[in-house]
Ligand SMILES: Cc1cc2nc3c(=O)[nH]c(=O)nc-3n(C[C@H](O)[C@H](O)[C@H](O)COP(=O)(O)OP(=O)(O)OC[C@H]3O[C@@H](n4cnc5c(N)ncnc54)[C@H](O)[C@@H]3O)c2cc1C
C-alpha cells in the first residue's frame with residue numbers, strides 16, 4: 244500500500260483543526276502519512292502537522308493558492324501525486340477542499356467519496372445517510388489515489404509527538420484564461436467566540452420571523468459568556484443573518500457542550516451539523532417538530548417568551 | 564450569450580428517501596422533481612439572458628421520468644433542453660456523471676455554465692468542478708451573486724467567515740447557493756410554450772462516454788442506533804429546567 248495523504252487546510256493563524264483531525268485518523272490506518280499544505284502559513288504549520296502524524300509535509304507558502312481558489316492547488320497536488328503515488332488522500336469537506344478534490348478527480352480518474360464520517364481503511368469509507376439514520380460502508384476501487392472528503396469534527400485530534408520533514412513545493416499555475424481571481428475579501432463574523440469553538444451554540448431558525456429577534460439570541464449568548472449564535476439555512480436564505488452563521492450539511496458542523504435551538508424544526512440537513520453536541524436543548528412551539536425527538540431537553544413553547552426569560556435566569560444564576 | 568444550466572432530477576425532495584434492494588437510491592420512484600437547488604441557478608441564467616440576449620440550455624442526466632424536470636425548466640423560460648438518459652447510467656458515480664455532463668456541454672458553444680452548489684439527494688458537491696476541469700475552464704463555487712463584468716464575470720463567493728469577490732474570465736462554471744435569488748414559478752403561458760421547445764435526447768454512447776464502471780460499491784448498510792427520547796417540558800418549569808441543564812454542563 245502506498246502512503247496516505249492529508250490535504251491540510253492552512254492559514255497564517257495555523258493549520259485548520261480539520262487537518263489535525265484527518266492526520267490523527269490517517270495515522271490510525273497505518274502506513275506512511277504525509278500532508279500537503281498549500282498557501283500562506285504552510286511551512287509554519289509543519290510542526291503541528293508533524294506532531295499529529297505527518298512524517299512529510301509538502302509545503303508552499305505561495306499566495307496564489309488563496310488568490311485563485313481551486314485550480315492551482317489541484318494542479319500542484321496532481322503533480323505531487325504523479326511523483327509520489329499515494330494510495331489515499333483525505334480532504335476536509337469544506338468548499339475550498341471540495342474544489343481541489345473535484346478538479347483533481349478529473350485528472351486522476353480515481354474515485355471520490357464525499358461526506359464521509361469515518362475512514363475504515365485505505366479502501367473503505369463510512370457515511371451516514373438520511374440524516375444519520377443509516378450508516379453505509381462504501382468500498383472504494385479503481386485507480387489510486389482514492390479521494391475521500393470527510394465531514395469536519397468526525398474525529399478528535401490527538402498529537403503523537405512526531406516531527407516532519409518539510410519538502411518545498413513549486414506551484415503549478417495556469418494562465419488567466421482558466422482561473423478566477425479573488426479581488427476583494429469581506430468578513431461577516433460576529434465578535435465573540437467562534438461558532439465552531441464556543442461551549443454553547445444558540446441557533447435561530449425561521450421561527451424567529453425576521454432579523455431583529457436575533458438580538459435576543461445575542462443577549463442570551465452574552466449572558467452565558469462563551470457562547471455563539473448560529474442559524475438554520477432558512478434564516479440564512481431569508482437574509483436575516485450571513486451564511487457564516489449557517490449550521491448543517493452546507494454550513495458549519497458544531498460540537499458544543501450545549502446546543503440550544505429556537506424556532507428550528509430540525510430538518511435532516513440541519514441535524515447533521517449539530518447532532519454531535521453533548522447536550523441538545525430545543526425550543527419549539529410545535530410539539531411534533533422533529534428536533535424535539537433528538538433533544539435531551541425539549542421545550543414546547545413560544546420562543547419569544549422563553550428566550551428573554553432564560554436570559555434573565557442565566558444572569559441571575561451567574562451572579563449568585 | 565449562451566448559458567448552459569445543469570439541473571438534476573431528484574426523488575421527491577419533501578418525501579422520505581428510500582434505498583432499493585440493490586442499495587441504490589430509488590430514483591424513479593414516482594413523484595420526482597427538478598432539484599429545487601438547481602432552480603436558483605436557472606433563475607440567474609434567465610435573468611442574464613433577459614438583459615443580455617442569448618439562450619439558456621438546460622442539461623439533465625437522469626431516468627426517463629427526468630423529462631418532467633426538463634419541461635419545468637423550459638416552462639420557467641429555458642430555451643432548449645438536453646436529456647441524457649441511459650439504463651447503463653443508473654448508479655453512475657460522480658466521475659461518470661461529470662464525464663457525461665462535460666461531454667454534453669462541450670457539444671454546443673457556451674459562455675457560462677451554471678450548476679447548483681450541491682444536489683439535494685447526492686450532495687457530493689464536486690460534480691461541477693470536476694466538469695470545469697474536464698472542460699479546462701475557470702470555476703467559482705458557492706456563489707451568492709453573479710454579474711457580468713466587462714468580458715468576464717464578477718462573482719460573490721460565500722466563505723466560512725464572510726464572502727470573497729472574484730473576477731472570472733469567460734467561459735466560467737459557477738455553482739450557485741440557495742438564497743442567491745428567488746426562482747420564478749412557471750406561468751401558464753410558459754407551460755404551454757414549453758411543449759413546443761426542443762428537447763434533445765442522448766445516450767452515454769452518443770456522447771462517447773464508454774467507461775461507465777462505478778468505482779464505489781456499498782459494502783453494508785446498518786440502521787444507526789436510535790437516540791433515546793429526551794425530556795419534554797412545557798410552561799412555567801421550562802426556563803428553570805434549561806438553566807439547570809446549563810449549570811450541569813458548567814456553562815453558567
Ligand atoms: C441540499 C440541501 C442542503 C441543506 N443544508 C442545510 C444546512 O446546512 N443547514 C440547515 O439548517 N438547513 C439546510 N437545508 C434546509 C433544511 O432542509 C430546512 O429547510 C431548514 O433547516 C429549515 O430551517 P428552519 O428549521 O429554520 O425552518 P422551518 O423548518 O420552517 O422551521 C421553523 C420552526 O420554527 C417553529 N416556530 C415558529 N414560531 C415559533 C415560536 N414563536 N416559538 C417557537 N417555535 C416556533 C415552527 O414550529 C417550526 O418547527 C438544506 C437543504 C438542502 C436541500
Ligand SMILES: Nc1ncnc2c1ncn2[C@@H]1O[C@H](COP(=O)(O)O)[C@@H](O)[C@H]1O
Nearest residue numbers: 569570624678679681682687688689690
Ligand atoms: N445527473 C445530473 N444532471 C444534471 N446536473 C447534475 C447532475 N448531477 C449533478 N448535477 C449538477 O451538479 C450540481 C451538484 O451536484 P452534486 O455534485 O451531485 O452535489 C447539481 O446541483 C447540478 O447542478
